[in-house]
Amino acid sequence: MNQHGPQPDAHERVIELRLPSKLGYERVAMDMASSVARRMGFASERIDSLKTAISEAVTNAIEHGNEYDAAVKVVVLLTARDDELIVSVADQGRKPLDQKCMATTPSIEEALQRDDKGGWGIWLIRELMDEVEFTTAPSGGNQIRMVIHLE
Protein backbone atom coordinates (compact mmCIF):
# COMPACT_ATOMS: atom_id res chain seq x y z
CA MET A 1 0.00 0.00 0.00
CA ASN A 2 1.36 3.43 -0.85
CA GLN A 3 0.47 6.88 0.34
CA HIS A 4 -2.05 7.34 -2.46
CA GLY A 5 -4.16 4.50 -1.12
CA PRO A 6 -4.52 0.87 -2.07
CA GLN A 7 -3.55 -0.27 -5.55
CA PRO A 8 -6.52 -1.09 -7.72
CA ASP A 9 -7.11 -4.81 -7.74
CA ALA A 10 -9.56 -7.18 -9.34
CA HIS A 11 -12.07 -6.82 -6.51
CA GLU A 12 -12.50 -3.14 -7.12
CA ARG A 13 -13.81 -3.85 -10.58
CA VAL A 14 -16.58 -6.14 -9.45
CA ILE A 15 -20.00 -4.63 -8.84
CA GLU A 16 -22.65 -6.62 -7.05
CA LEU A 17 -26.35 -5.92 -7.13
CA ARG A 18 -28.98 -7.77 -5.09
CA LEU A 19 -32.48 -7.30 -6.44
CA PRO A 20 -35.88 -8.25 -4.98
CA SER A 21 -37.55 -10.94 -7.07
CA LYS A 22 -40.26 -8.65 -8.36
CA LEU A 23 -40.77 -7.83 -12.01
CA GLY A 24 -39.63 -4.32 -12.81
CA TYR A 25 -36.39 -4.55 -10.83
CA GLU A 26 -34.65 -5.90 -13.92
CA ARG A 27 -34.67 -2.26 -15.07
CA VAL A 28 -32.29 -1.40 -12.24
CA ALA A 29 -29.86 -4.06 -13.49
CA MET A 30 -30.23 -2.75 -17.06
CA ASP A 31 -29.45 0.80 -15.95
CA MET A 32 -26.45 -0.28 -13.94
CA ALA A 33 -25.01 -2.46 -16.71
CA SER A 34 -25.60 0.29 -19.24
CA SER A 35 -23.81 2.83 -17.06
CA VAL A 36 -20.79 0.56 -16.53
CA ALA A 37 -20.61 -0.43 -20.21
CA ARG A 38 -20.77 3.19 -21.34
CA ARG A 39 -17.88 4.09 -19.05
CA MET A 40 -15.90 1.14 -20.43
CA GLY A 41 -16.34 2.54 -23.94
CA PHE A 42 -18.85 0.12 -25.47
CA ALA A 43 -20.70 1.37 -28.57
CA SER A 44 -24.34 2.22 -28.06
CA GLU A 45 -25.67 -0.73 -30.09
CA ARG A 46 -23.63 -3.11 -27.96
CA ILE A 47 -25.02 -1.48 -24.84
CA ASP A 48 -28.55 -2.00 -26.20
CA SER A 49 -27.75 -5.69 -26.70
CA LEU A 50 -26.34 -5.93 -23.18
CA LYS A 51 -29.45 -4.29 -21.72
CA THR A 52 -31.74 -6.74 -23.49
CA ALA A 53 -29.62 -9.72 -22.42
CA ILE A 54 -29.42 -8.68 -18.78
CA SER A 55 -33.13 -7.89 -18.63
CA GLU A 56 -33.96 -11.36 -19.95
CA ALA A 57 -31.58 -13.06 -17.53
CA VAL A 58 -32.90 -11.16 -14.51
CA THR A 59 -36.54 -11.59 -15.56
CA ASN A 60 -35.96 -15.33 -15.88
CA ALA A 61 -34.40 -15.44 -12.43
CA ILE A 62 -37.33 -13.49 -10.91
CA GLU A 63 -40.03 -15.58 -12.62
CA HIS A 64 -38.61 -19.08 -12.58
CA GLY A 65 -35.58 -19.36 -10.33
CA ASN A 66 -37.10 -17.34 -7.47
CA GLU A 67 -40.80 -17.69 -8.30
CA TYR A 68 -41.58 -14.01 -7.63
CA ASP A 69 -40.67 -14.30 -3.95
CA ALA A 70 -39.68 -10.66 -3.32
CA ALA A 71 -37.84 -11.66 -0.15
CA VAL A 72 -35.41 -13.74 -2.20
CA LYS A 73 -32.73 -11.91 -4.14
CA VAL A 74 -31.46 -12.09 -7.67
CA VAL A 75 -27.73 -11.55 -7.53
CA VAL A 76 -26.13 -9.72 -10.44
CA LEU A 77 -22.35 -9.47 -10.65
CA LEU A 78 -20.63 -7.23 -13.14
CA THR A 79 -16.92 -7.78 -13.63
CA ALA A 80 -15.21 -5.14 -15.73
CA ARG A 81 -11.97 -6.26 -17.38
CA ASP A 82 -9.81 -4.29 -19.77
CA ASP A 83 -11.28 -5.99 -22.81
CA GLU A 84 -14.63 -7.40 -21.69
CA LEU A 85 -17.55 -7.12 -19.34
CA ILE A 86 -18.71 -10.28 -17.59
CA VAL A 87 -22.24 -10.38 -16.22
CA SER A 88 -23.49 -13.17 -14.04
CA VAL A 89 -27.06 -13.50 -12.86
CA ALA A 90 -27.88 -16.01 -10.12
CA ASP A 91 -31.14 -17.12 -8.54
CA GLN A 92 -32.20 -19.60 -5.84
CA GLY A 93 -33.05 -22.34 -8.29
CA ARG A 94 -36.61 -23.08 -7.19
CA LYS A 95 -37.15 -24.11 -10.78
CA PRO A 96 -34.23 -25.21 -12.92
CA LEU A 97 -33.61 -23.45 -16.21
CA ASP A 98 -35.43 -25.09 -19.07
CA GLN A 99 -32.75 -27.26 -20.70
CA LYS A 100 -34.51 -27.01 -24.04
CA CYS A 101 -34.17 -23.21 -24.10
CA MET A 102 -30.41 -23.41 -23.72
CA ALA A 103 -29.79 -24.92 -27.11
CA THR A 104 -32.78 -24.55 -29.40
CA THR A 105 -33.82 -21.77 -31.73
CA PRO A 106 -37.46 -20.86 -31.25
CA SER A 107 -39.58 -20.44 -34.36
CA ILE A 108 -42.22 -17.78 -34.83
CA GLU A 109 -44.25 -20.11 -37.05
CA GLU A 110 -44.56 -22.53 -34.14
CA ALA A 111 -45.21 -19.71 -31.67
CA LEU A 112 -48.10 -18.46 -33.80
CA GLN A 113 -49.78 -21.86 -33.37
CA ARG A 114 -49.13 -22.19 -29.63
CA ASP A 115 -51.04 -20.64 -26.75
CA ASP A 116 -47.76 -19.80 -25.05
CA LYS A 117 -45.96 -17.47 -27.42
CA GLY A 118 -43.00 -16.88 -25.16
CA GLY A 119 -39.69 -18.65 -24.75
CA TRP A 120 -37.51 -16.08 -26.54
CA GLY A 121 -35.49 -14.83 -23.58
CA ILE A 122 -32.63 -17.32 -23.36
CA TRP A 123 -32.32 -17.46 -27.13
CA LEU A 124 -32.03 -13.67 -27.30
CA ILE A 125 -29.27 -13.75 -24.69
CA ARG A 126 -27.38 -16.35 -26.71
CA GLU A 127 -27.77 -14.34 -29.89
CA LEU A 128 -26.80 -10.98 -28.41
CA MET A 129 -23.86 -11.84 -26.15
CA ASP A 130 -20.40 -13.02 -27.21
CA GLU A 131 -20.23 -15.88 -24.68
CA VAL A 132 -23.00 -17.46 -22.63
CA GLU A 133 -22.67 -20.21 -20.06
CA PHE A 134 -25.29 -21.87 -17.87
CA THR A 135 -23.89 -22.99 -14.55
CA THR A 136 -24.90 -23.58 -10.96
CA ALA A 137 -24.60 -20.63 -8.58
CA PRO A 138 -22.83 -20.89 -5.20
CA SER A 139 -26.37 -20.69 -3.75
CA GLY A 140 -27.22 -23.85 -5.68
CA GLY A 141 -29.48 -21.93 -8.03
CA ASN A 142 -29.28 -21.24 -11.72
CA GLN A 143 -26.53 -18.97 -12.92
CA ILE A 144 -26.16 -17.40 -16.32
CA ARG A 145 -22.73 -16.07 -17.10
CA MET A 146 -22.48 -13.88 -20.14
CA VAL A 147 -19.58 -12.00 -21.64
CA ILE A 148 -19.49 -9.07 -24.01
CA HIS A 149 -16.17 -8.17 -25.61
CA LEU A 150 -14.89 -4.67 -26.04
CA GLU A 151 -13.76 -4.46 -29.67
Add this chain to the structure above:
Amino acid sequence: MMLEDELTVSTRERDGVAIIDLVGDVTTFAEEKINSAYREVTSRNAQHILLNFRQNDYINSAGIAILIGIVTEVNRHQQKLAVSGLSPHFQKIFRMVGLAQYAEIYPDEEKALEAFRQ
Protein backbone atom coordinates in the same frame (compact mmCIF):
# COMPACT_ATOMS: atom_id res chain seq x y z
CA MET B 1 -40.42 3.72 -7.25
CA MET B 2 -42.10 3.42 -10.63
CA LEU B 3 -41.00 0.05 -11.95
CA GLU B 4 -44.14 -1.32 -13.55
CA ASP B 5 -46.55 -0.42 -16.24
CA GLU B 6 -44.73 2.37 -18.00
CA LEU B 7 -46.77 2.16 -21.18
CA THR B 8 -49.47 4.39 -22.60
CA VAL B 9 -51.58 2.88 -25.37
CA SER B 10 -54.03 4.90 -27.46
CA THR B 11 -55.74 4.48 -30.80
CA ARG B 12 -56.57 6.85 -33.65
CA GLU B 13 -57.28 6.67 -37.37
CA ARG B 14 -55.48 8.28 -40.30
CA ASP B 15 -56.13 7.65 -43.99
CA GLY B 16 -58.15 4.55 -43.19
CA VAL B 17 -55.35 3.06 -41.09
CA ALA B 18 -55.98 2.23 -37.44
CA ILE B 19 -52.96 3.48 -35.54
CA ILE B 20 -52.16 2.06 -32.13
CA ASP B 21 -49.66 4.34 -30.41
CA LEU B 22 -47.43 2.57 -27.89
CA VAL B 23 -45.52 5.06 -25.80
CA GLY B 24 -43.20 3.52 -23.24
CA ASP B 25 -42.12 0.05 -22.29
CA VAL B 26 -43.56 -3.14 -23.73
CA THR B 27 -43.30 -5.88 -21.11
CA THR B 28 -45.64 -8.38 -19.49
CA PHE B 29 -47.58 -5.49 -17.92
CA ALA B 30 -48.57 -4.30 -21.41
CA GLU B 31 -50.67 -7.31 -22.33
CA GLU B 32 -54.15 -6.11 -21.44
CA LYS B 33 -53.59 -2.60 -22.83
CA ILE B 34 -52.27 -3.82 -26.18
CA ASN B 35 -54.87 -6.55 -26.57
CA SER B 36 -57.75 -4.25 -25.75
CA ALA B 37 -56.49 -1.59 -28.20
CA TYR B 38 -56.33 -4.30 -30.86
CA ARG B 39 -59.86 -5.52 -30.02
CA GLU B 40 -61.12 -1.96 -30.16
CA VAL B 41 -59.79 -1.21 -33.67
CA THR B 42 -60.88 -4.65 -34.88
CA SER B 43 -64.42 -4.07 -33.59
CA ARG B 44 -64.42 -0.99 -35.84
CA ASN B 45 -63.49 -3.26 -38.77
CA ALA B 46 -59.95 -2.01 -39.16
CA GLN B 47 -58.24 -3.74 -42.06
CA HIS B 48 -54.91 -1.91 -41.84
CA ILE B 49 -53.30 -1.61 -38.46
CA LEU B 50 -50.14 0.26 -37.58
CA LEU B 51 -48.37 -0.32 -34.28
CA ASN B 52 -46.62 2.99 -33.81
CA PHE B 53 -43.85 2.70 -31.24
CA ARG B 54 -42.47 5.74 -29.43
CA GLN B 55 -39.85 6.12 -26.73
CA ASN B 56 -39.67 2.38 -26.28
CA ASP B 57 -36.45 1.93 -24.39
CA TYR B 58 -37.53 -1.44 -23.21
CA ILE B 59 -39.31 -4.19 -25.14
CA ASN B 60 -38.61 -7.59 -23.62
CA SER B 61 -39.40 -11.18 -24.58
CA ALA B 62 -42.75 -11.02 -22.76
CA GLY B 63 -43.58 -7.97 -24.89
CA ILE B 64 -42.52 -9.86 -28.01
CA ALA B 65 -44.84 -12.72 -27.03
CA ILE B 66 -47.74 -10.23 -26.75
CA LEU B 67 -46.96 -8.91 -30.24
CA ILE B 68 -46.82 -12.46 -31.65
CA GLY B 69 -50.29 -12.88 -30.15
CA ILE B 70 -51.42 -9.82 -32.10
CA VAL B 71 -49.95 -11.31 -35.30
CA THR B 72 -51.98 -14.49 -34.69
CA GLU B 73 -55.17 -12.43 -34.44
CA VAL B 74 -54.25 -10.27 -37.43
CA ASN B 75 -53.78 -13.41 -39.53
CA ARG B 76 -57.07 -14.84 -38.29
CA HIS B 77 -58.93 -11.64 -39.18
CA GLN B 78 -57.03 -11.26 -42.46
CA GLN B 79 -55.88 -7.78 -41.55
CA LYS B 80 -52.63 -6.12 -42.55
CA LEU B 81 -50.15 -5.14 -39.85
CA ALA B 82 -47.17 -2.78 -39.94
CA VAL B 83 -44.93 -1.29 -37.29
CA SER B 84 -43.18 2.06 -37.12
CA GLY B 85 -41.03 4.08 -34.78
CA LEU B 86 -38.85 1.25 -33.48
CA SER B 87 -35.27 2.07 -32.51
CA PRO B 88 -32.58 0.35 -34.60
CA HIS B 89 -31.99 -2.11 -31.74
CA PHE B 90 -35.62 -3.22 -31.60
CA GLN B 91 -35.86 -3.29 -35.41
CA LYS B 92 -33.00 -5.79 -35.22
CA ILE B 93 -34.76 -7.83 -32.52
CA PHE B 94 -38.01 -7.88 -34.54
CA ARG B 95 -36.05 -9.20 -37.55
CA MET B 96 -34.22 -11.79 -35.43
CA VAL B 97 -37.46 -13.11 -33.94
CA GLY B 98 -39.20 -13.16 -37.32
CA LEU B 99 -41.90 -10.59 -36.51
CA ALA B 100 -40.73 -8.62 -39.55
CA GLN B 101 -42.11 -11.40 -41.78
CA TYR B 102 -45.60 -10.66 -40.50
CA ALA B 103 -45.44 -6.92 -39.96
CA GLU B 104 -43.53 -4.68 -42.32
CA ILE B 105 -41.16 -2.35 -40.44
CA TYR B 106 -41.13 1.37 -41.32
CA PRO B 107 -38.97 4.05 -39.80
CA ASP B 108 -41.92 6.31 -39.02
CA GLU B 109 -45.67 6.75 -39.26
CA GLU B 110 -45.56 8.77 -42.51
CA LYS B 111 -43.58 6.08 -44.34
CA ALA B 112 -45.92 3.39 -43.07
CA LEU B 113 -49.04 5.28 -44.18
CA GLU B 114 -47.48 5.87 -47.57
CA ALA B 115 -46.90 2.13 -47.94
CA PHE B 116 -50.47 1.29 -46.89
CA ARG B 117 -51.74 3.65 -49.62
CA GLN B 118 -49.95 1.69 -52.34
